[in-house]
Amino acid sequence: MYDIAIIGAGVIGSAIARELSKYEAKICVLEREEDVCCGTSKANSAIIHAGYDATPGTLKAKMNVAGNAMMDELSRDLDFPFKRCGSLVVRTKDQDISGLEKLLEKGKANGVPDLQILDRNKLIQMEPNLAVDVTDALYAPTGAIVCPFHFTIALAENAADNGVDFFLNTEVKNIKKENFGYKITTDSQIFETKAIVNAAGVYADTFNNMVSDHKLNITPRRGQYILLDKDAGSHVSRTIFQLPSKMGKGVLVTPTIHGNLLVGPTAEDLKDKEALNTTAEGLDILAPQSSLSVKNIPYRSVITSFAGLRAHEDSGDFILGEADDAKNFFNAAGIASPGLSSAPAIGKYLAEEVAGALNLKNNPKFNGKRKGILNPSTMSVEERNALIKQNPAYGQIICRCESISEGEILDAIHRTLGARSLDGIKRRTRAGMGRCQSGFCSPKVMEILEREVPMDMLDIVKNGKNSKIVFGYNKLIGGWDNEL
Amino acid sequence: MNYDLVIIGGGPAGLAAAVAARDNGIQSILIIERDKELGGILNQCIHNGFGLHTFKEELTGPEYASRFIDQVKEKNIEYKLNTMVMDISEDKIVTAMNKTDGMFMINAQAIILAMGCRERSRGALNIPGFRPAGVFSAGTAQRLVNIEGYMPGKRVVILGSGDIGLIMARRMTLEGAKVLAVAELMPYSGGLKRNIVQCLDDFNIPLYLSHTVIDIEGKERVEGITIAEVGPDRKPIPGTEIHYDCDTLLLSCGLLPENELSKAAGVAINPITSGPIVNDGLETNIDGIFACGNVLHVHDLVDFVSQEAANAGKNAARYIQGQTSNETKEIQVKAEDGVRYTVPCTIRPEVMDDNLCVRFRVGQVFKNSAIAVYFDNELISKRSKQVMAPGEMEQVILLKKKIEEYPNLSEITIKIEEA
Numbered sequence: 001m002y003d004i005a006i007i008g009a010g011v012i013g014s015a016i017a018r019e020l021s022k023y024e025a026k027i028c029v030l031e032r033e034e035d036v037c038c039g040t041s042k043a044n045s046a047i048i049h050a051g052y053d054a055t056p057g058t059l060k061a062k063m064n065v066a067g068n069a070m071m072d073e074l075s076r077d078l079d080f081p082f083k084r085c086g087s088l089v090v091r092t093k094d095q096d097i098s099g100l101e102k103l104l105e106k107g108k109a110n111g112v113p114d115l116q117i118l119d120r121n122k123l124i125q126m127e128p129n130l131a132v133d134v135t136d137a138l139y140a141p142t143g144a145i146v147c148p149f150h151f152t153i154a155l156a157e158n159a160a161d162n163g164v165d166f167f168l169n170t171e172v173k174n175i176k177k178e179n180f181g182y183k184i185t186t187d188s189q190i191f192e193t194k195a196i197v198n199a200a201g202v203y204a205d206t207f208n209n210m211v212s213d214h215k216l217n218i219t220p221r222r223g224q225y226i227l228l229d230k231d232a233g234s235h236v237s238r239t240i241f242q243l244p245s246k247m248g249k250g251v252l253v254t255p256t257i258h259g260n261l262l263v264g265p266t267a268e269d270l271k272d273k274e275a276l277n278t279t280a281e282g283l284d285i286l287a288p289q290s291s292l293s294v295k296n297i298p299y300r301s302v303i304t305s306f307a308g309l310r311a312h313e314d315s316g317d318f319i320l321g322e323a324d325d326a327k328n329f330f331n332a333a334g335i336a337s338p339g340l341s342s343a344p345a346i347g348k349y350l351a352e353e354v355a356g357a358l359n360l361k362n363n364p365k366f367n368g369k370r371k372g373i374l375n376p377s378t379m380s381v382e383e384r385n386a387l388i389k390q391n392p393a394y395g396q397i398i399c400r401c402e403s404i405s406e407g408e409i410l411d412a413i414h415r416t417l418g419a420r421s422l423d424g425i426k427r428r429t430r431a432g433m434g435r436c437q438s439g440f441c442s443p444k445v446m447e448i449l450e451r452e453v454p455m456d457m458l459d460i461v462k463n464g465k466n467s468k469i470v471f472g473y474n475k476l477i478g479g480w481d482n483e484l
Numbered sequence: 485m486n487y488d489l490v491i492i493g494g495g496p497a498g499l500a501a502a503v504a505a506r507d508n509g510i511q512s513i514l515i516i517e518r519d520k521e522l523g524g525i526l527n528q529c530i531h532n533g534f535g536l537h538t539f540k541e542e543l544t545g546p547e548y549a550s551r552f553i554d555q556v557k558e559k560n561i562e563y564k565l566n567t568m569v570m571d572i573s574e575d576k577i578v579t580a581m582n583k584t585d586g587m588f589m590i591n592a593q594a595i596i597l598a599m600g601c602r603e604r605s606r607g608a609l610n611i612p613g614f615r616p617a618g619v620f621s622a623g624t625a626q627r628l629v630n631i632e633g634y635m636p637g638k639r640v641v642i643l644g645s646g647d648i649g650l651i652m653a654r655r656m657t658l659e660g661a662k663v664l665a666v667a668e669l670m671p672y673s674g675g676l677k678r679n680i681v682q683c684l685d686d687f688n689i690p691l692y693l694s695h696t697v698i699d700i701e702g703k704e705r706v707e708g709i710t711i712a713e714v715g716p717d718r719k720p721i722p723g724t725e726i727h728y729d730c731d732t733l734l735l736s737c738g739l740l741p742e743n744e745l746s747k748a749a750g751v752a753i754n755p756i757t758s759g760p761i762v763n764d765g766l767e768t769n770i771d772g773i774f775a776c777g778n779v780l781h782v783h784d785l786v787d788f789v790s791q792e793a794a795n796a797g798k799n800a801a802r803y804i805q806g807q808t809s810n811e812t813k814e815i816q817v818k819a820e821d822g823v824r825y826t827v828p829c830t831i832r833p834e835v836m837d838d839n840l841c842v843r844f845r846v847g848q849v850f851k852n853s854a855i856a857v858y859f860d861n862e863l864i865s866k867r868s869k870q871v872m873a874p875g876e877m878e879q880v881i882l883l884k885k886k887i888e889e890y891p892n893l894s895e896i897t898i899k900i901e902e903a
Contacts, residue, residue, distance in 0.1 A: 227607070231747075274703055277614045280720075304607025306615065385586035392583035397568035400518065437605035439621045443632055457634060462617035467704035469617055470634035471731075474659055477633040 002026045002165075003358060005184055005193040007172055007207055009033075010041035011148065011340055012332045013199035014155035015347030020197075021162035022351070022368075023360035028193075029156070029164060030186060032171035034465060035424045036417060037152035039201045040339070042427065043276070043308025044223070045265065046148050046256055047239050049338040050087060050140035052107025052115060059318040061110045063342035063349065068142055070344040078154035079372035080147060081257045087143025087239035088123070090293045092133040099243045100138050107140070114141050129235055131295045143239050145257045148340055149427035150372060155347075157416045158370040162363070166417055167191075169465060172200075175210045181328055182211070195328035195358055197350060202273045202311045204319075204333035212323040216333055220273045220309040223265025224282035229301040229435050233259040235294070242293045251286060253294045258430065263290045263297065265308070278307045303435050310336040320346060321353055330354055373411045373428060377403055398448070399441040401434025409445060413452050420453060422446070423463040442469070485590045487562075488512040488804045490578050492569050492745065493598035495524020496786050497777020497793040499552035501596045504797030506559045510804055514590065515556070515563035516580055522556065522563060523549035524600060525623070526786065528630045531651055533678070537787035548786060569599075572749040576772055594772040594800040597746055597760065598793065601739040601778040603648070609737055611643075613700030616707075622648040622736040626655065635659060637732025641709040642666040643697045645673040645680070647784065647875075649736020654683035656734075663687070664728045667695040667711045669718060672849045674738070674875045676784055696720065697733065706731050739782045749773060756825040757781040764831040764840055765799035765808065766792065774800050781827050781843070784877050788843065792827075795837075808835060815893055822846050822853075822900030824874075831896070833887045840882045842898065846872045850900055855880060858897040859890050868903040 004020060006013045009031035017029050033039070048068050054060035075082035091100050100117055107115045118126075119136050160166055167186075174185040181194035198207045205216040228235075233255055242250025254262050266282045283305055290297055313319055313334025323329045332350055335342070354360075376384050376394055387407075388395040394407030412419045412428035419425045422432060425445050432438030432445065446469060450457045461467045472480020488510050491498045494517030502515050521527065526534070529545030536542060539551065556563065567582040578590045603621035620628070620636055626648060628636045638661050642649045645668040653663045666684060671694045673680055684691050694713055698720050701708040713724035741759040743751070752761045752769040759780040760768040767774050776796035777789045802808050812832045819826045826844045850872040857865045857880055864886070872878060880898060887893060 226610075276703070277700075278612045280612045280698065283610055283612055302608055302610060303605065305610060305612075381587050384581075388581075388583065388586040395581055395583040395586055396566060397518065397570075397581065400568065403568075403570065435605070435608075436602045437607050439603055439605060439624045442624060443627050447632075457632075462704075464704040467617035470628060470636050471638055472635045474629050474633050474635055480635045480638075480660070 001180065002028050002191060002193040003360070004195045004197060004354060005030060005182070005191055006197040006199055008039070008199040008201055009036040009156055009166060009168070010039050010199065010201055011037070011152040011155065011343045012335050012346055013197070014152050014159060015343040016197050016199060016332060016350050017159035017164045018155045018162070019347040019351030020354060021159050021164050022363055022366045023355045024363045025358065025360050027164045028191065029159070029166045030170045030172055030184065030191065031166065031168050034169050034421055034461065034463065035419065035427070036156040036166070037149050037427060038463065040308055040311060041148055041152045043225070043306050044148060044340055045252060045254065046145060046262065047087070047252070047254055047340070048082070048144035048146050049341040050107065050115070050143040051110050051112045051338070051341070052103050052138065052140060054110065054338065056106055056109035059320055060338060060342070063318060063345040064338040065111050066345035067342040068144070071144060071146070074344050075146070077368050078158055078370045080150035080154045082144060082146045083257055084142060084144045085238050085255065086139065086141045087241060088127065088137040088139055089241040089243050090123070090130060090134045090137040091243045092131070092292060093135050094133070095243055095245055097136070100136065103138050107138070112140060112142065115139070127236055127238060127240065129294050129296060130240070131291060131293050134293060145239065145254060146340070147257045151340070153417070153428060154370055154372060158368065160416045161370065162366055172207065175207060177211055177326070195330065195354060197330045197332060197354065199332040201335070202309050204311060204331065205313070208323060208331055208333060211326040211329050213325055214323060216319060217314045218334060219269050219312045220275065221312045221336065222268040222270055222275060222307050222309055224278050224286070224305065224307045225262060225264030226283065226286050226302055226305045228261040228263070228298065229303050230259045232261040232298045232301045235261050235297060240293050250292065251289045253290050253297065261297070269312070273309065276307050276309065278305050282307070304437055312336045318342070318346070320350060322357065328357060373408050373415070376405060376408070398444050399431035399434065401436050402430040404429050404431040406448065409448055410452060413449065420449070420455070421461045421463055422469070425449070485588060486512070487514045487590055488593045489514070489596065489800055490590055490592040491515045491596045491598055492572070492578070493517065493524065493600060493777070493779070494522040494563055495598065495600050495777065496526055496549060496552065496789045497600070497779070498524070498596070498598035499549070499556055500790040500793035501598055501776055501797035501800070502561050503552060503555045503559065504794035505801045506561055508798050508801035510801045513561050515561065516567050516569055516578070517563060517565050518568045520566055522553045522565070528623070528627045529651070530630050531655070534786050537785065538790055552790070569745060572745050574750045574770055593804050594774065596796050596800055597751070597773065597775040597779050598777050599742045599745065599779045601741045601782055603735065604738040604740055606735055609735065611697050611700060614703055616700070616702040616705050618702070618706030618732045619700065620732065620734055622646070622652045622734045625734050626652055629655060629659060635661065637661055639664060639728070639730040640732040640734060641697070641711070641728050641730050642734045642736060644668060644735055644737035645675050645691060646736035646738060647675040647679050649734060650675045650679040650683040652734055652736070653689050654687060657687050657689070663689050664730055665690050665692060665711065665726070667692045667697060669696045669714060670694070672873055672875070676875060698725065700733060706733055709733050739778065741779045741782065743779060746775070746779070754825060754829065757827070761829045762827060763814065764828045764836045765802070766796040766828065767799060767803070772803055781825070784875070788877065791841070815887070816895040817842060818895055818897045819844060820897050820899040822848065822850060823898050826898060831882065833884065833893075836884050836887070838884045840884070841879050842882055843877055843879045844898060845874055845877055846900060847874060849873045852903050854901050854903045856899050856901045858899070859893050860895060866901065872900070
């Protein structure tokens with residue numbers, strides 16, 4: 001019997017798990033995918049919003065501003081990359097200044113620090129590649145960029161290190177109210193728990209609706225993105241948003257924490273919660289849209305495109321807290337944008353509510369610090385040589401595009417909640433994330449997984465359990481089941 | 485650490501450059517290879533057809549490579565395996581790393597860039613759809629089958645008719661897979677004619693020119709691929725879709741010289757080839773840094789890589805021995821009217837070889853046309869060819885003797901004209 005079962009190991013589930021591990025309780029996280037950070041958390045804008053966008057008084061406004069303020073300390077404690085690069089919402093000459101002024105007012109009401117409107121002269125010194133039609137912009141120095149993978153994985157690892165059990169490849173099928181709490185049926189086993197935290201992303205409505213008559217309805221809102229190579233990474237230095245117009249919210253152009261350039265997202269309301277596909281129509285609008293705010297983006301340097309689904313609930317706000325007709329069933333639902341930015345605050349907010357309801361005591365053994373995977377490229381030659389002497393695997397480069405060594409990959413496999421798939425390694429180390437998109441390193445990473453996990457080469461997957469890379473052996477080695 | 489000559493890459497280009505540099509008197513040579521053996525991409529090219537020009541016989545890739553590896557070993561040329569070059573500086577300090585030496589620096593008098601190329605990825609092609617397992621570049625699939633010994637697919641569609649894709653269509657078929665179709669965006673193939681015949685026609689694999697992939701289905705593993713015909717604007721034409729149930733998509737959509745290290749050293753890059761701009765000695769804009777093989781421009785035949793690399797090795801040797809001077813006059817070589825680029829881009833009449841081979845590609849298919857060479861505005865030679873295609877490299881030979889007859893010559897233009 002668990003005290004608390006959290007459904008979903010995205011950034012929200014992981015943040016809640018870590019905050020709850022500060023209390024004495026038996027906690028598990030149930031995740032249908034083979035790794036943490038596999039849903040909305042892995043495919044988004046990778047930015048921490050300043051918090052001027054949400055309507056004052058909403059949970060989105062409160063959680064965003066509070067979450068943003070928590071990121072400096074959290075990124076230090078959990079050793080993940082985070083940078084306050086600042087953000088600009090730019091207005092073009094055909095738009096009214098009142099749009100920017102309204103954002104400024106909302107930001108002030110929400111408690112966003114140091115907002116100001118800058119004119120073109122100032123802007124062009126900060127961002128020489130702004131489009132010629134840009135007249136002024138709202139500048140938010142607290143806007144930031146983060147690695148969403150490292151952020152989520154760090155939260156999950158730290159929760160696991162503090163005693164939270166993670167069950168991966170475990171898909172919740174049904175939830176039933178019992179007098180002790182809830183019985184959760186999954187595709188692999190049954191879990192009994194006193195309380196549930198529902199952090200299931202685009203599926204959070206499904207689980208809420210199993211136990212509550214206050215039905216939620218989540219629409220997956222797809223966002224398509226284009227990622228450019230590092231030679232384009234300094235095209236802008238800050239996150240550049242467009243002032244929403246009647247044509248839509250516009251797209252953003254931002255540097256990523258790892259030095260690439262990211263353009264997106266589209267916004268398409270869909271029915272299919274698995275529709276992570278990009279479309280020609282979606283990708284085609286990004287270049288003309290982005291040119292409204294940023295000129296001369298070198299689209300020749302595109303290295304990949306991807307899509308993510310935002311969990312938009314009908315109410316438009318986050319749904320946080322106990323369902324009022326389902327005792328000890330706590331929702332973290334409708335976590336659309338600014339969900340990543342709000343995650344630390346949502347984790348704290350919900351954990352406090354759950355701890356109060358279950359009367360939990362503090363966990364004196366909680367250790368909130370975690371060391372990330374070493375990043376040798378930030379070391380001096382002397383430090384690097386000392387490291388290689390101690391562990392020669394750090395001297396062998398596996399991913400040439402991102403300069404990722406075998407040592408980093410071994411760490412990704414052997415650490416808490418270690419990687420078991422090509423994408424798991426990629427999210428933890430960036431091996432395969434560069435300009436060749438894993439063409440050269442994937443066979444080598446497969447060999448390392450085979451040897452180190454250990455696992456059969458034929459069982460190695462890209463991400464989900466059906467995403468196998470190879471089917472069998474060539475004829476010389478033993479052939480394969482050649483039923484076509 | 486000091487070496488007269490450091491060669492980055494131990495594939496066909498690096499090996500031939502090393503042998504030539506030694507033959508021209510350079511003792512202190514180091515080849516740096518990132519893989520666990522010499523030979524580069526040839527090691528996974530187990531089909532035959534290599535070496536017809538160089539050795540007058542048909543060899544497999546590994547056999548061809550071993551001819552050069554044997555020479556490197558006989559001549560006691562030093563090499564380091566499993567070693568990655570991390571940086572090259574403008575003053576020719578090479579920073580490299582491996583498990584045993586750690587990170588180390590080498591002062592080189594001359595450097596030959598021979599890092600090869602990479603394949604254009606799915607992301608760079610902007611193919612919409614899901615991102616499942618089962619989308620491989622043709623070269624990655626080739627490595628999985630030929631080196632690692634695995635089968636990466638059963639029912640296969642191939643996008644792009646580059647040579648590796650064509651070779652893999654045959655290879656996968658011989659391993660028992662069903663190759664359903666090859667789609668090519670352009671109205672002509674990107675590969676050699678002989679590969680179309682031997683790898684597609686002989687196995688009844690259809691080639692759809694002016695077609696591209698418009699959707700990839702399958703959330704975890706590829707489940708289906710849709711291709712469609714494209715118009716002259718290369719946009720898909722509605723109503724022409726063909727759907728295939730398949731588990732694998734191989735991509736053979738072009739090769740990109742890998743010049744990240746070169747750029748860091750300040751080497752100027754030709755935007756057409758994505759390789760360094762070089763003179764007749766294959767020297768880049770940085771004194772003493774030379775380039776050859778697929779890092780310079782993508783080749784079809786390894787024989788030409790070996791020839792070019794030997795030239796780079798010889799010129800690097802001359803540079804180290806102080807036999808060259810950059811104070812000489814330079815003549816521009818210009819590509820016009822159907823000629824996309826030339827290698828080299830400039831020639832120095834005072835120091836050039838007696839017979840200088842200028843290689844280039846055409847930008848479209850030409851039938852019954854001619855390659856014309858102009859010295860300034862004077863037509864010097866015109867050679868007819870029945871067919872020229874972007875997939876097959878062309879060449880002209882410039883004679884030093886002839887150039888010497890034109891002391892005021894400022895540019896040489898190569899263009900395609902009516903025959």
